[in-house]
Amino acid sequence: MSLLVYTHSYQDREALVLACDDSTLEWLCQNFGLLAQSGPRGQADFILGDGGRVRSEQGIKICVKLADGPALSRIIREDDRFIFYVSRNDARRFQGLGPVVN
Secondary structure, three states: OOEEEEEEEEOOEEEEEEEOOHHHHHHHHHHHHHHHHOOOOOOOOEEEOOOOOOEEOOOOEEEEEEOOOOOOOEEEEEOOEEEEEEOHHHHHHHHOOOOOOO
């Protein structure tokens, strides 16, 4: 099971917390890899908190998209969802953060 939680209690600031198992972590790494290799038209965008691989108790969703050009990665809020713009370099880096296999 994987869960996305939105809270105001982290050091008196807003926070998004993702708790996931190894299979979801592998899925995230694969999706960041696809994002790193994708073109500019959103072919590899994906959503967290939609009830697929990652559910959300509060209905919060994060749409993960490739940032335009060399832009830095950032998260912005739009009403009841967040958009995580990921730079191509960060997407490549996140791709390599998979679980350690013994």
